[in-house]
Amino acid sequence: MRRALPLLVSFATLASAGGLHLKDLTKDPTTTWPTYNGDYSGKRYSTLDQINTSNVGSLALAWAFRAHSVPIKSTPLLVDGILYFTVPDNVWAVDARSGRMIWHYHYVSDGGDHIGNRGVGMYGDWLYFETPDCHLVSLNAKDGSVRWKVQLADVKLGYFSTMSPLIIGDHVIVGVSGDVTDIPGFLDARDPETGKLQWRWYTEPKPGEPGSETWPAHSDAITHGGGMTWMTGTYDPKLNLLYWGIGNPNPVLAGAGRPGDNLFTCSIVALNPDTGKLVWYFQPSPHDDHDWDAVQTPIVFDGEFQGKPRHLIAQASRNGYFFLLDRETGKHLLTKPFIETNWALGIDSRGEPIRNPKKDPQPDGALVSPGSDGATNWLAPSYSPQTGLFYVSSRRLWSIFYLTAEGKAEGWGGRDQNLWAESQIRAIDYKTGAIRWSHDIGKGEGRTGILTTAGGVLFSGDNSDNLLALDAATGKTLWHVNTGAGSDNSPMTYLLDGRQYVLYATGDMIFTFALPAKN
Amino acid sequence: MVSSKMKSLSVCLRFVALIFSVLFLHAAESPDPAAVERGRKQFVSSCGFCHGDDATGNRAPDLVRSALVNHDVGGDQLGPVIRAGRPDKGMPGFPFTDAQIADVAAFLHARTREALMSARVPRDYPLAKLLTGNAEAGKAFFNGAGGCAQCHSPAGDLKGISHKYTPLMLQHNMLSPRGPAPTVTVTLPSGDAVKGTLEHLDEFEVALRDADGWYRSWSRDKVKDIEVNDPLAAHRELMPKLTDADVHNIFAYLETL
Structure with a gap:
């Protein structure tokens, strides 16, 4: 945060009445939930304990809001009693006390994939919103009016965007999405006042740069290698390091044209947020050809490992493995599967799984666990300092992978067929990788993220439309309610007027729950 | 930017319009x-x-x-x-x-x-690509370690199976068939047992359709016992044990039927 100090002064005047102060970004999320994950760490752990294991059974509906939209996949921000949330092309500001709409903004996009939107970022009085046609729009948080918009990438090439921008100092960090087309991924830092590019870091190195040796020479593979920056990363203000999970390489299932590890796809990278320079990397899936991006939130926390206090970062990755690293150096500490996988021959000296080429997609089909939808996916994980457990919404998912490409592959070059899936919420002991408890949430693929609190409660959803409150220490169910639809969302919580609310979105509805008000 | 609740309908209609425009665009872009x-x-x-x-x-x-x-x-x-x-x-x-x-x-x-469009396997995916296994080994697995013969018979339900499905569908159905819904017996605190076709089962509720066609449900904490009989359970139990060779061998065997 070297660069944040002078900005704090300017914010004292800039955001005197409402708006988001930069110092709110480094506090525990209680009366403010200022970023996608609540804070920079990605823990999705709230220090609020008004709702706790002894009283969560009394939770009651506080208010509901209907967006009349496609399913809400964003996590709302909460700043000064106002919630800000999104679906593709749309932003809402809603009163966090009552659920009444304050304003709604609609963006008319020029095509682009409308698969989802994870929410807005905020800085001072301004919101930052990414669009399906891969633009960044800045809105006035007071009324939703547009301040400016800039293009991030060319939608005609297959770029789109879904993520919630992350504010670090005077940088708006934005990522891009893509799927079928063979385009290079990147991460941008943009000027919060103008949207002007400050730096761009491509997820594939330029030919000749470190990492380029993991791509074939004399080929266009490295310049069309994918590696999208789908999900909001995390940040350590003391180390001034930005952590980001990088997407899978392209062509997606057909890897023959890109022999090598294909850095920095399917990697966790640490960047200097002021310069965009790479500091370290770790690659959960070297040479992926199963669509197992490594974009799952890399959670920052401190804890003991093998008797020593460490600065840690951990990811439960889409490929089925849990990874624990030292976040100062990227040094690998632990690798353990959190579901049964059958695609790796072992773990190498770097702590990275050794891919079994026989489990690559094959013309006659290869039976693989997990399937391309992953052992987990965009669903937010959580870490509770109270229990010392890392929580993930996991899937046992079997699928058969076909390689259909003949000649030079373009796009996916194959597909897998899901065979069956069942899902769980799992608590991982980060020190050993052991599954401390596993709570079944039903057949099919879980789609809901996790929130933990100092009240000892874990909130998430099951595959039967229920919102669950579990005991975070044991996984035992404490409370549930059928919300009428599945949730593609991650719950959040906030304190307002001394009352703790738990917010949960299902379909196009937002529900908030609280303990019964004392009249 | 709007500030009226009435606008929510227009948001909904915009999504409908978007879906139609996407469909139209796809149709318009279909090349001659x-x-x-x-x-x-x-x-x-x-x-x-x-x-x-x-x-x-x-x-x-x-x-x-x-x-x-x-x-x-x-x-x-x-x-x-x-x-x-x-x-x-x-x-x-x-x-x-x-x-x-x-x-x-x-x-x-x-x-x-x-x-x-490359993220798919064509429905007419050729048999030659899938037929890499050994039918004799598949037959042995079918009758032996796979346990398939406990429920299936080449002269009975599987007779002519290779003609009923495309090769790709046969491989998928072989691994993960669509089949009859599970049946369930719910034992009530009185000791009475209610049987039917399973309609829903989660951590909290169980529901069935009884022999008379009526839907009935219970909170799980209000019943004594729930016994589910899923005819497809063996397929799921087998999946983690299957090698790719098993998959291709059984498929080759089924293609002979």
Whole structure:
């Protein structure tokens, strides 16, 4: 945060009445939930304990809001009693006390994939919103009016965007999405006042740069290698390091044209947020050809490992493995599967799984666990300092992978067929990788993220439309309610007027729950 | 920006409009197969030597991934480049007619469309690609370690199975069939047992449809016992134990039936 100090002064005047102060970004999320994950760490752990294991059974509906939209996949921000949330092309500001709409903004996009939107970022009085046609729009948080918009990438090439921008100092960090087309991924830092590019870091190195040796020479593979920056990363203000999970390489299932590890796809990278320079990397899936991006939130926390206090970062990755690293150096500490996988021959000296080429997609089909939808996916994980457990919404998912490409592959070059899936919420002991408890949430693929609190409660959803409150220490169910639809969302919580609310979105509805008000 | 609740309906309608516009665009972009074929021949004879016959690049760039092609509409971007060439990069100009340019554009757009549609396995996926196993070994597995013969019979339910499904569907159904819904017996605190077809089961509720066709449900904490009989359970239990050789051998065996 070297660069944040002078900005704090300017914010004292800039955001005197409402708006988001930069110092709110480094506090525990209680009366403010200022970023996608609540804070920079990605823990999705709230220090609020008004709702706790002894009283969560009394939770009651506080208010509901209907967006009349496609399913809400964003996590709302909460700043000064106002919630800000999104679906593709749309932003809402809603009163966090009552659920009444304050304003709604609609963006008319020029095509682009409308698969989802994870929410807005905020800085001072301004919101930052990414669009399906891969633009960044800045809105006035007071009324939703547009301040400016800039293009991030060319939608005609297959770029789109879904993520919630992350504010670090005077940088708006934005990522891009893509799927079928063979385009290079990147991460941008943009000027919060103008949207002007400050730096761009491509997820594939330029030919000749470190990492380029993991791509074939004399080929266009490295310049069309994918590696999208789908999900909001995390940040350590003391180390001034930005952590980001990088997407899978392209062509997606057909890897023959890109022999090598294909850095920095399917990697966790640490960047200097002021310069965009790479500091370290770790690659959960070297040479992926199963669509197992490594974009799952890399959670920052401190804890003991093998008797020593460490600065840690951990990811439960889409490929089925849990990874624990030292976040100062990227040094690998632990690798353990959190579901049964059958695609790796072992773990190498770097702590990275050794891919079994026989489990690559094959013309006659290869039976693989997990399937391309992953052992987990965009669903937010959580870490509770109270229990010392890392929580993930996991899937046992079997699928058969076909390689259909003949000649030079373009796009996916194959597909897998899901065979069956069942899902769980799992608590991982980060020190050993052991599954401390596993709570079944039903057949099919879980789609809901996790929130933990100092009240000892874990909130998430099951595959039967229920919102669950579990005991975070044991996984035992404490409370549930059928919300009428599945949730593609991650719950959040906030304190307002001394009352703790738990917010949960299902379909196009937002529900908030609280303990019964004392009249 | 709007500030009225009434606008929520218009938001809803916009999504409907968006879905229709996407469908319409897809229909509008479907290329004329005859133009694509004329364009392919033209491309192979004039362009394939450098760009590859399938346009995926050779000594000259891959055009499936080309920004110019992706921005082109009916040859409006490609035409000038084809006619003028790119002398600085060694590409000569070609004196194509408007019709030839439109055809080549149709071919290139068809190629990019193929890439966009590449995340799938065609329904008519050829048997020859799937038939890599050993039918005798599959038969042995079927009757032995796989335990398939406990429920299935080549002379009974599987008779003529290879003619009932496409090869791809047969492989999928073999691994993860759609089958009869599970049945369930719910034992009530009184000791009475209610049987039926399972309608729903989660951590909290169980529901069935009884022999009379009535739907009945209970909170799980209000019943004594729930016994589910899922006829497909054996398929799921087998899956983690299957090797790829098992999969291909059983498939080869089923293809003989």
